[in-house]
Structure formats: C-alpha cells, structure tokens
Amino acid sequence: MNTDCALCGLPLTSMDTLLGENKLSDGGVLCNKCLNKATNIDKDLVSDLASYSLLQIRDIVLHGSIEEEEPVETDIPNLRVATEVSQPIQTGYTTETPNRLDEIKGQIASLNANLSIFVNSEVKELVNVLEKDEKIIAIAEGKYLYNNLEGILVSTQNRIVFVDKKFFGGVSENEFPHYKITSMQHSNGMLSSELKLFTDGPKAEFKLYNRNAAKTFYDAIQANIYSSQNQERVEKEISQVKDIEKPQQTPVKKEDPSVIFDKLEKLGKLRESGILTDEEFTEQKKKLLDKL
Structure with missing residues (x-):
C-alpha cells in the first residue's frame, strides 16, 4: 500500500486516501495538495485522474509552473498591469565572474x-x-x-x-x-x-x-x-x-661472521706476501663484507 505521495514524497494522510480518488494509472497516489496543483493546471484531471501516469502528472505540473502569466486587464482606461521580469543590471565597467x-x-x-x-x-x-x-x-x-x-x-x-x-x-x-x-x-x-x-x-x-x-x-x-x-x-x-x-637482482647469500673474519685474515696475509694487489684485496674484502 502506498504511504507517500507519488509526486512530492510527503506521507499521505487519511484525508488523501479517504475517497480513493487520488490514485493514478500506475498505482501511485497523490496527496490533496499535489492533486489541487495539477487540477488547477488541467481541469480534465478532476474526472479522469485514474487514466494518467505519474510521468504525465509531472509533465503537467512542470509545464504549468513555468508558463508565463498573462497580463491582467483592468477597468481603468489605458492602464495595463503585467508581471515584471527582472533583468540583470549591466554596466560598461565591470563584468562579474560566473561562479x-x-x-x-x-x-x-x-x-x-x-x-x-x-x-x-x-x-x-x-x-x-x-x-x-x-x-x-x-x-x-x-x-x-x-x-x-x-x-x-x-x-x-x-x-x-x-x-x-x-x-x-x-x-x-x-x-x-x-x-x-x-x-x-x-x-x-x-x-x-x-x-x-x-x-x-x-x-x-x-x-x-x-x-x-x-x-x-x-x-x-x-x-x-x-x-x-x-x-x-x-x-x-x-x-x-x-x-x-627491470634487472633481476640475485640476493647475496649470508655466511657465518666467524667464517668471514677467517677469510679476511687470509686475504690480509695474501696482500702482505704480495700475491694480491691492493685493488684486488679491496675488491675481495668488499665481497666478503657484503655477506655479513
């Protein structure tokens, strides 16, 4: 059962559903306020509301709300009252930046x-x-x-x-x-x-x-x-x-520190005996230290 107005979404009251005449062809129900708004625009709705869908009612209300009002004639000669449409005031000095x-x-x-x-x-x-x-x-x-x-x-x-x-x-x-x-x-x-x-x-x-x-x-x-x-x-x-x-880097295998220190000692003796040059000693030493 519909509990809200299909057009405005407000909860329906008992007065809205009392007579059961506010129902649309697609099952939606209008509150009395929305019904009055729509029927004021299209009088035919009063007797044939059940044949209209919600989309049709929305179009009627939308188009009716944006129509311009007709000028109102008065009994005073040469006097005509019309709805004024405000226009933005433009000057030749500044232009407002749009937000x-x-x-x-x-x-x-x-x-x-x-x-x-x-x-x-x-x-x-x-x-x-x-x-x-x-x-x-x-x-x-x-x-x-x-x-x-x-x-x-x-x-x-x-x-x-x-x-x-x-x-x-x-x-x-x-x-x-x-x-x-x-x-x-x-x-x-x-x-x-x-x-x-x-x-x-x-x-x-x-x-x-x-x-x-x-x-x-x-x-x-x-x-x-x-x-x-x-x-x-x-x-x-x-x-x-x-x-x-990306170059694949092979992880350096770690060794026991005591083994590394023994090898460093042997490298030092090889340099002292002249078997290894200083450059060779430095290169080998670096490789051993990287394994710590």
Whole structure:
C-alpha cells in the first residue's frame, strides 16, 4: 500500500486516501495538495485522474509552473498591469565572474537537457560532487534501478555519476569511472528509456524519464568510454614491459661472521706476501663484507 505521495514524497494522510480518488494509472497516489496543483493546471484531471501516469502528472505540473502569466486587464482606461521580469543590471565597467554553479548550469543548458524542477537540488549539489576541471558532457533525469533512487545521471570527461539529493538531507552518490566500463546498451519505450553500463563487476541499469535520453547519453559518452579503455590498456602494457626490463637482482647469500673474519685474515696475509694487489684485496674484502 502506498504511504507517500507519488509526486512530492510527503506521507499521505487519511484525508488523501479517504475517497480513493487520488490514485493514478500506475498505482501511485497523490496527496490533496499535489492533486489541487495539477487540477488547477488541467481541469480534465478532476474526472479522469485514474487514466494518467505519474510521468504525465509531472509533465503537467512542470509545464504549468513555468508558463508565463498573462497580463491582467483592468477597468481603468489605458492602464495595463503585467508581471515584471527582472533583468540583470549591466554596466560598461565591470563584468562579474560566473561562479561554479553558473558554469555547471551553462554546461547543462548547452546540452539542451530536458530536466524537471524536481531535480533542482541535485543540480545545485553538483558543485560539491564535481571537481573544478570536470566538464559535463551528458546529463539526464531518471532512476537508478539498483536502489530505486531518483535523481540525475551525469557524465564528465572521466566518469559517470548518479546523484540523488534525499528529501530529509544527505546525498546518495554512485560513481562509474569510464575506464572500468566495458560496454553499454540503450533502449527506449513509449515514455522513458533505459541505459545499461557493464563493468568488470555488476552492471548498472538506469531508467531515464525521456524516451530519447538513453540514446542521447550513449552517443555523447561512447567516444570517451573507448578512449579511456584504450588508455588504460596502454598503461598496463607499458607497466608490464617495464617490469620485464627491470634487472633481476640475485640476493647475496649470508655466511657465518666467524667464517668471514677467517677469510679476511687470509686475504690480509695474501696482500702482505704480495700475491694480491691492493685493488684486488679491496675488491675481495668488499665481497666478503657484503655477506655479513
């Protein structure tokens, strides 16, 4: 039985479920607050809510929340009241340097990503997740099927990260370095698509809330994936060659000190008798001392 609102995630009350009219076609249930918000945008929902899925309701709320308000006509002649849109003040003297969040939002905008207002907190969290030199090359909204958490799937030039900003605080973060991904697959349905990442360990599966999102994500990162794989393979081969070329050092066999001292004494006598030169004596002495 559903105990939380499918849209906002807040616990359902007895008033929300009393009449049983807040249920969606995919089994989700809306609280009265979310239902009122949706029906204020689309009046048809009042009589036909059971035929709508959660994805359709989210699209209705999203599109309804970003529509511009129409100017309000008044009874006073020549007076027209309209919603003012604030614009940044520009001067000819200084230009403010964009911060990291502005850079991230700019990268997302350049990708024409179809993200909803429900992942605004995850987008802001990318400031703490990504390194300063990381650039977003792909992004999509969806669910990580391993833990059923909803958030954003992001790829930079080096890795893929799934980020979920939990409702009551905290962040869930799953990382997949490009060089560890052996292959990828994507497929699409009527309203959503799926992306699968295969690694040396378990595969990672994601349901993305747009029927073209998985293919777009796949196309954007596949070149980086294969480049990282080739670089990793080359580095391993170079490392193996270096290991082979390293000179193998034979460990010096240790001997009993008393035996070494006897041999040193004999060496000294051989030098005194002129049988060994000073250079030969020094060389042999060093070899004996190394065996101590």
